[in-house]
Amino acid sequence: xxxxxxxxxxxxxxxxxxxxxxxxxxxxxxxxxxxxxxxxxxxxxxxxxxxxxxxxxxxxxxxxxxxxxxxxxxxxxxxxxxxxxx
Amino acid sequence: xxxxxxxxxxxxxxxxxxxxxxxxxxxxxxxxxxxxxxxxxxxxxxxxxxxxxxxxxxxxxxxxxxxxxxxxxxxxxxxxxxxxxxxxxxxxxxxxxxxxxxxxxxxxxxxxxxxxxxxxxxxxxxxxxxxxxxxxxxxxxxxxxxxxxxxxxxxxxxxxxxxxxxxxxx
Ligand code: FES
Numbered sequence: 001x002x003x004x005x006x007x008x009x010x011x012x013x014x015x016x017x018x019x020x021x022x023x024x025x026x027x028x029x030x031x032x033x034x035x036x037x038x039x040x041x042x043x044x045x046x047x048x049x050x051x052x053x054x055x056x057x058x059x060x061x062x063x064x065x066x067x068x069x070x071x072x073x074x075x076x077x078x079x080x081x082x083x084x085x086x
Numbered sequence: 087x088x089x090x091x092x093x094x095x096x097x098x099x100x101x102x103x104x105x106x107x108x109x110x111x112x113x114x115x116x117x118x119x120x121x122x123x124x125x126x127x128x129x130x131x132x133x134x135x136x137x138x139x140x141x142x143x144x145x146x147x148x149x150x151x152x153x154x155x156x157x158x159x160x161x162x163x164x165x166x167x168x169x170x171x172x173x174x175x176x177x178x179x180x181x182x183x184x185x186x187x188x189x190x191x192x193x194x195x196x197x198x199x200x201x202x203x204x205x206x207x208x209x210x211x212x213x214x215x216x217x218x219x220x221x222x223x224x225x226x227x228x229x230x231x232x233x234x235x236x237x238x239x240x241x242x243x244x245x246x247x248x249x250x251x252x253x254x255x256x
Pocket of ligand 1: 193194195196197198211212213214215216228229230
């Protein structure tokens with residue numbers, strides 16, 4: 001019985017960790033894409049292509065919203081894990 | 087529910103420095119996510135800065151500036167001037183009786199001042215032997231990655247005016 005309890009508990013904790021790790025990995029991918037976007041926008045700006053500045057800023061904003069959302073998600077998971085005593 | 091309330095009323099430092107090793111793993115990941123999010127914010131600000139620079143540049147229209155009297159420059163001669171600001175050296179060449187061409191004098195490679203060579207009929211850069219077409223500003227030879235920005239000229243009442251810049255991207 002005790003073993004069963006321990007198993008359920010550890011599986012849940014593993015699930016939290018997988019979710020958090022997934023969010024973290026996705027966050028890192030978004031940041032890498034955003035880094036590329038910033039470099040491309042700067043390159044375009046310096047070579048006189050001014051039309052790409054607006055779409056660049058909009059996409060960058062969306063990527064930031066994504067990373068912010070993931071951060072909030074991780075925070076929420078952390079709270080839940082803490083409340084469950086993991 | 088009781089536990090949830092308890093964790094909210096905990097002091098902030100307990101959130102950041104967990105005493106339980108299991109929870110610390112989560113804290114580390116959350117802190118790294120926070121770092122990535124702040125980096126993302128920084129890059130978003132960078133993109134906004136580029137956008138604002140673009141807007142600002144669009145608003146500041148190029149002034150009309152008198153460069154020279156048309157007949158004071160002989161055919162094949164060069165006139166140096168600065169446009170649109172005192173920090174922007176430019177070069178103008180009279181190519182025929184009523185044709186003038188003008189470019190930024192900064193080489194698009196590493197900004198060395200370019201000059202007109204009557205011998206080759208090209209605009210040349212002494213630093214790394216780059217050369218540009220006199221008539222279009224296109225790169226003919228050497229390391230410059232882009233054509234020379236062309237200064238848009240206007241002839242009015244016997245005067246030559248600079249009225250804008252054409253960046254000339256390929
Ligand atoms: S600076 Fe002109 S060719 Fe290098």
